[in-house]
Each structure stands twice: as C-alpha cells, then as structure tokens.
Amino acid sequence: MKVIYRGKTKDVVEVDDVIQLFFKDDMTGKDGVFDPGENQVGLTVEGSGRSGLAVSKFFFERLKEKGIPTHFITCDLDAKMMEVKPVTVFGKGIEVICRYRAVGSFMKRYGAYVTEGQPLDGYVEITLKDDERQDPFINKEALALLDILSEKDYETVVELTKKICLVIKEELANKGLDLYDIKLEFGKDRETGEILLIDELSAGNMRVFRGSKPVAPMELEGFLSL
The missing domain is CATH 3.30.200.20 (Phosphorylase Kinase; domain 1)
Incomplete structure (x- = not known):
C-alpha cells in the first residue's frame, strides 16, 4: 500500500x-x-x-x-x-464553492451588502487549496495566468458545478431540506483527460438547513434514509 x-x-x-x-x-x-x-x-x-x-x-x-x-x-x-x-488535480488543488444563501465566509466578506441567509442564486467561487494562505479566492483570469486552469476548463468546471449542485439541492428539497452552500473539487481523468468531480459529497462539505435550523452533518444520513 x-x-x-x-x-x-x-x-x-x-x-x-x-x-x-x-x-x-x-x-x-x-x-x-x-x-x-x-x-x-x-x-x-x-x-x-x-x-x-x-x-x-x-x-x-x-x-x-x-x-x-x-x-x-x-x-x-x-x-x-x-x-x-x-x-490529476488542477495546480495543487482547487475548491469550488456554490452558494445559494449568504452565510459563512461570504457574510464575513460582504456583510455590508447582504443579509444573513439572503438568496444568491447558485453563485460560484473558486479558492486555491492552500492552508498556509487560508485558501485564497482566485478569479478566472488569474487561474489562466498562473496556468492552473485554462479559460475553457474554467467554463466547464463552473457548468458542471451548477449541474451537480442543482441535483443535490433538489434531492435535499425532496426531504424538506434547504442547501445553503457546498464545496466541490475537480480534477482530470488521467486516462481520458475528462474533467471529473472528485473528493466527497458528504454533509461535511455543505451547509444544509431545515427551516431556520442547521442540519448537523451526521443528521443528514438519517434524513436521506441511508
């Protein structure tokens, strides 16, 4: 091993x-x-x-x-x-956050312009996986400039993110739950070069609410009847 x-x-x-x-x-x-x-x-x-x-x-x-x-x-x-x-990961790894509600770090950064829980319509952000630098946010132009993610691959990642998150959001809605935000990761298949969703899709990577109350990570398994 x-x-x-x-x-x-x-x-x-x-x-x-x-x-x-x-x-x-x-x-x-x-x-x-x-x-x-x-x-x-x-x-x-x-x-x-x-x-x-x-x-x-x-x-x-x-x-x-x-x-x-x-x-x-x-x-x-x-x-x-x-x-x-x-x-193969992009650079040293990227994280893609899809936001349906204003919570967490989004509120910390933009709290002067939004209210807690305000709808965000599936807004997508990308950060670099870098604990030392607190996972800095990066835009499309900088990703291409630093040869981390081409503009074409960026568009594919954003498109996949929106599709994936909508599936997850709808599955949760069927259980009476509301997806506030979720963190995804992507890479390329070493054999085909296709962009794939990687890592995990657990409650540890998302904020889920039932009404006004957050759903604890281990509670989600029960709501999904797994």
Missing part, C-alpha cells in the same frame, strides 16, 4: 494500482464546532467517517444516473473506503 496523501478528513492510498479514499472521523471546524469553511480539524465524532461516505455514495450514484462525470467507482461503508479513478 502506497500512501499518496494524508488529509484532514481523508487519507488517499494506492493499492495494486487502485486508488482508495479512507474516511476519518475528523471534521473541519474550530473550538469543537463544525464548520465546512474551516481548513483545520475542529472535532472528532465517532461514526462521522462512515456517515460521510454513505451520503457521498448516495449523491455520486444520483449524479451517475444523470450522466455527470465523477471519479466514484464503488465503496465499502464498513471499511470507510471509496474506490476512485486516478485523476
């Missing part, structure tokens, strides 16, 4: 040319409070790794039904393992 990457919430390993993600019980946040926008481990909750994988499996399978390309192949819930396609 070759360890490719040890992350905050997952480890990536290669076993006999097969790439596997192992989900941990660690969650991002601060001072023991969950926050998908944080870039540090804030708490450890037993069972959260398996729950996150179950939710990811649910959404990846829905996206497959819609013909949306992802890296997902299969998973083993008991082992907290997801088998995925080998990919």
